[in-house]
Amino acid sequence: MEETLVQRSNQGIDPEFFVWGWDVAGYLFLGGLVAGLLILTGLWMRRAGARSAMPASIRWGTVAAPLMLGAGMLLLFLDLDLKVHVLRFYTAFHPTSPMSWGSWILVLVFPLMAVLALVLAPDRIRALLLGCRALGRLATLGERWWGRIATIAIVAGAGLGIYTGILLGASVARPLWSSAALGPLFLASGTSGAAALLALVERDGAVRSWLARADIWALAAEILLIGAFLVGHATSTRCHIEAIGMLLGGPFTGAFWGLVVVGGVGVPILLEWLELRGRVIATAAVPLLVLAGGIALRYVILAAGQASGVGGDAPLNTFF
Amino acid sequence: MRYAMVIDTVRCVGCNACVVACKTENATPEGYTRDWLRIVVRGEFPELRRDIFSERCNHCANPPSVHNCPTGASQIIEGGLVVVDRSKCTGCKACIASCPYNARYVHPDGHVDKCTFCAHRVRRGLLPACVDACPARAMSFGDIHDDGSEVARLVRSRKIHVNNPASGCEPQVYYLM
Numbered sequence: 001m002e003e004t005l006v007q008r009s010n011q012g013i014d015p016e017f018f019v020w021g022w023d024v025a026g027y028l029f030l031g032g033l034v035a036g037l038l039i040l041t042g043l044w045m046r047r048a049g050a051r052s053a054m055p056a057s058i059r060w061g062t063v064a065a066p067l068m069l070g071a072g073m074l075l076l077f078l079d080l081d082l083k084v085h086v087l088r089f090y091t092a093f094h095p096t097s098p099m100s101w102g103s104w105i106l107v108l109v110f111p112l113m114a115v116l117a118l119v120l121a122p123d124r125i126r127a128l129l130l131g132c133r134a135l136g137r138l139a140t141l142g143e144r145w146w147g148r149i150a151t152i153a154i155v156a157g158a159g160l161g162i163y164t165g166i167l168l169g170a171s172v173a174r175p176l177w178s179s180a181a182l183g184p185l186f187l188a189s190g191t192s193g194a195a196a197l198l199a200l201v202e203r204d205g206a207v208r209s210w211l212a213r214a215d216i217w218a219l220a221a222e223i224l225l226i227g228a229f230l231v232g233h234a235t236s237t238r239c240h241i242e243a244i245g246m247l248l249g250g251p252f253t254g255a256f257w258g259l260v261v262v263g264g265v266g267v268p269i270l271l272e273w274l275e276l277r278g279r280v281i282a283t284a285a286v287p288l289l290v291l292a293g294g295i296a297l298r299y300v301i302l303a304a305g306q307a308s309g310v311g312g313d314a315p316l317n318t319f320f
Numbered sequence: 321m322r323y324a325m326v327i328d329t330v331r332c333v334g335c336n337a338c339v340v341a342c343k344t345e346n347a348t349p350e351g352y353t354r355d356w357l358r359i360v361v362r363g364e365f366p367e368l369r370r371d372i373f374s375e376r377c378n379h380c381a382n383p384p385s386v387h388n389c390p391t392g393a394s395q396i397i398e399g400g401l402v403v404v405d406r407s408k409c410t411g412c413k414a415c416i417a418s419c420p421y422n423a424r425y426v427h428p429d430g431h432v433d434k435c436t437f438c439a440h441r442v443r444r445g446l447l448p449a450c451v452d453a454c455p456a457r458a459m460s461f462g463d464i465h466d467d468g469s470e471v472a473r474l475v476r477s478r479k480i481h482v483n484n485p486a487s488g489c490e491p492q493v494y495y496l497m
Binding site: 013173 | 336351352353359360361362364375384388389390391393407409410412413417418419420422424425430431486488
C-alpha cells in the first residue's frame with residue numbers, strides 16, 4: 001500500500017494539470033491548416049505553371065490562409081495571461097525555445113502568404129490589392145519567381161506544420177508529447193485538413209478528385225504516424241507507457257479512437273476511396289469529418305499530454 | 321557557486337512552518353503556494369512508514385523551464401537560482417508545461433510565479449524564509465560547490481535522494497533519507 005498526500009492546490013496544476021485549453025488546440029489546428037494550404041498551393045503552382053490554370057479553391061485559399069493564421073495567433077494571444085507583455089516575444093530570440101522559433105516563424109510566414117495572395121487571389125480581390133503600386137511590384141516579382149515561390153511555400157508549409165508538433169514535444173515533462181512522430185503527424189493532419197477545406201469550396205470535378213487523392217495520401221500517412229506514435233510510446237520507458245495508456249484504455253480512449261482515428265481518419269479515408277471509385281456520391285460529410293477529426297486530434301493530444309507526467313513529484317517511486 | 325537546499329526527512333515533522341514562512345515572506349496569493357508538503361505512507365499495518373517531503377522548485381542546474389521560455393523571463397541568476405522576471409513574462413505557460421516538478425503556477429496578476437530560494441534574502445546574506453523558520457532544523461541552504469559548506473557536508477554524510485533524477489534536470493533540492 002502506498003498513499004500520497006500532496007498539500008498543494010495551485011490553480012491549473014492541482015488536482016489535474018491543465019494550463020492549455022481550447023484556444024491553444026484551436027491555434028494548433030489553424031496553424032496546421034495553413035501549413036497544409038501552403039503545401040497544396042505550392043504543389044499546384046508547380047503543377048499548373050500559371051495563374052490561369054490554378055483552381056478556384058486554391059486561389060481562395062491564398063486569401064483564407066493569412067486570415068486563418070491571424071485567427072490562430074489571436075487565439076494564442078487570448079491564451080496569454082499577461083497580454084500587455086505580448087511584444088516581449090519579438091524583443092528577443094531564444095534559440096532553445098521552440099515557442100520563440102514559432103513566434104518568428106509565424107511572422108516570417110506572413111510575407112510569403114502576402115505574395116501568394118497577390119499572385120493567386122481571385123481576380124476581384126487581386127484587383128483591389130494591386131491598386132497599391134508597391135503591392136503591384138511585389139506581385140510582379142512573385143510571378144517572375146513562380147517556381148521559387150512554389151518551392152518556398154512547400155518548405156515553409158512543412159516547417160510550420162511540423163513546428164506545431166515540436167512546440168509540444170519540447171516539454172520533456174509531458175511524456176505523451178515526447179515523440180518524434182508528433183510533428184509529422186500534425187503536418188499530415190494539417191495537409192489532410194487543408195485538402196478537405198479546399199474540397200468543400202471546389203466546384204471542378206477534376207480538382208476535387210485531385211484533392212480527394214491528396215487527402216487519402218495524407219490520411220494514410222496519418223494512420224502510419226499514429227501507429228508509430230502509439231508503438232513508440234508503448235515500447236519506451238514506464239512514464240511513456242503510462243502516458244500512452246491514457247489513449248489505450250485510459251480516460252482519453254473514447255475521444256481518441258472514436259473522434260480522431262475512426263471518425264476523423266478511418267471513415268473519411270474509406271468514403272473518399274469509395275468516392276474515387278464512383279461507389280458513393282461526394283458530399284460535404286467527408287471534409288467536415290476530416291476537419292472535425294483534425295481539431296479533435298489537437299485537443300486530445302493537448303489534454304492527454306498535460307495529464308501525463310514523468311513522476312517528477314513522486315519521489316518514492318524512484319527511490320525505494 | 322551553486323546554491324542548494326538539503327532537507328533531512330528524518331528530522332522533518334511536517335509542521336508546515338516552511339510553507340507558512342514562505343507565504344508570509346513572499347506574500348503569495350490566497351490559494352497558491354510556492355512550497356508544499358508531500359506525505360507518503362507505505363507498507364501494511366502495522367509495518368507502516370511515513371515520509372514527509374518539503375517540496376518546492378528544484379532550481380535545476382539544467383532547467384527545461386528556462387530553455388523553453390520564449391522571452392527570457394525564466395532565467396538563471398547568480399548562484400544558479402532559477403527565477404522569473406515578471407517584466408518579461410507573457411504568461412504563455414511554456415515553462416509550466418516544461419517543469420517536471422509542477423513547481424510553477426500562474427499568479428493572479430498574470431505572470432508565472434515560483435520559489436526563488438528567497439533570492440532577495442540570499443542577496444542580503446540571509447537564509448531562505450523556509451530554512452530560517454524550520455523549528456526542527458531539518459533544512460539547510462548554501463553553496464554545494466563549496467566542500468566546506470554545511471550542505472556539501474550533509475550531502476556527503478548520508479544517503480540522499482533527489483526528485484526524478486532521470487529527468488536530467490539536475491535538481492538542487494536534496495533529501496537526506
